Amino acid sequence: DVILTSGCSSALDLCISVLANPGDNILIPRPGFSIYRTLAESLGIEARSYNLLADRQWESIDDRTAAIVVNNPSNPCGSVYTREHLRAIAHIAERYKVPIIADEIYAHFVFPGHEFHWFASVNPNVPVLSCGGLTKRWLVPGWRQGWIVVYDAKGHFAEVRKGLLALSTRILGPNTVCQAAIPDILEFTPPEFYASTLKCIEENAKLSYAKLSAVPGLRPVMPEGAMYMMVGFSQSEYPDFPDEMAFTERLVTEQSVFCLPSRCFEIGMFFRIVLTVPSDMMTEACDRIAQFCAAHHRPTGSAGNGRV
Ligand SMILES: Cc1ncc(COP(=O)(O)O)c(C=O)c1O
Known part of the structure; x- marks a missing residue:
């Protein structure tokens, strides 16, 4: 029930290819x-x-909808879904008989106080292709180890299994040297490794949340897991910039701090910061963002202290 792939990207590629035909959605x-x-x-x-x-x-579901992609925990939001929320999605999937592609590359990558639930654990009637890999939790993106786990308690996926097997032999995807290490990695990684990675990321999240919340016109959203934080910015308080693209472009030019404009994720007026750098660099990056904002901020006339 497990297909190995070249990173999680390739797992997603196979899942979309096997479930949907041209003209489907x-x-x-x-x-x-x-x-x-x-x-x-x-x-x-x-x-x-x-x-x-x-x-x-x-x-937007219709009779050509071949799959729903659910990404939990989320890149770029850092959100972690509750079991109830996953159940509600599964309920829709069951009603419309649409399978789920669960991008669970950040499985268990959640901060203390939050709980990760596999999509497949919430409703056995809904078949799930769960995509994962070594990239995030084990911090080795270059090893290109991904996988698809097929969850199909009710036997809806006989054809899909055959299709996945066929697709997985189209090219020889996984890196075989690293593949040989997977059993040991999964079995013998000391729990302290996971705990210390999460601690480092959570501390960076808290640090940058505190610093960026204090900047007028910025509104960071505290993540619950994964490696990122979305920061909203109030365009009316930064009239030099028509949108977040212009804001992030000038930020990298003036302060050498690169943040991803949220249009990369198909929404506007946010930028995404990555929380995986050492904390002294995180501190410096946030201080530079604050300096940049101080240079460009224009309080809106009637908006009190200008915070959003
Ligand atoms: C949600 C999500 N899925 C998949 C991937 C791709 O992972 P890989 O490097 O294993 O292909 C990423 C990497 O950023 C990601 O954030």
Whole structure:
């Protein structure tokens, strides 16, 4: 039930290829990781975004919807879904008989106080292709080790299993040297390794949240897991910049701090910061963002202290 792939990207590629035909569509999260659209559209499959904040977007399901992609914990949001929320998604999937591609590359990568749940654990009637890999939790993106785990308690996926096997032999994807290490990595990684990685990322999240919350016109959203933080910015307080793209471009020019504009995730007026750098660099980066903002901030006339 496990197919090894060249990183999680390749796992996603196989899942989308096996479930959808040209002319079909898949539902993908917005904001979300850009590769879902890139992969789907290169195969002639339409990628329809569902909004992570508003549930009305479910209306985009039709009889050519081949899969719903769910990314939990999320890049770029750092959100971690509750079991109830996953159940609610599974309920829709069951009702419309649409399988789930669960991008669970950040499985268990959640801060203390939050709990990760595998999508496949919430509803046995919904078949799930769970994509994962060594890239994030084990911090080895270059090793290109990914996998698909097939969860199919009710036997809906007989054809899909055959298809996945066939696709996985189209090219020889996984790096065999690193593949040989997977059993030891999964079995013998000391728990302190996971704990210390999470601690480092969570401390960076707290540090940057505190620093950036104090900057007028910025609104960081505290993540619950994964490696990122989204920061909203109030354009009306930064009239030099028409949008977050202009803001991040000038930020890298003036302060050499590179943040990803949220249009990469199909929404506007946020930028994403990555929390995986050493804390002294994180501190310096946030201080430089604050300096940059101080140079460009214009309080809105009637908005009190100008905070959003
Ligand atoms: C949500 C998500 N899925 C998949 C990937 C790709 O992982 P890999 O490097 O294993 O292909 C990433 C990497 O950024 C990611 O954030």
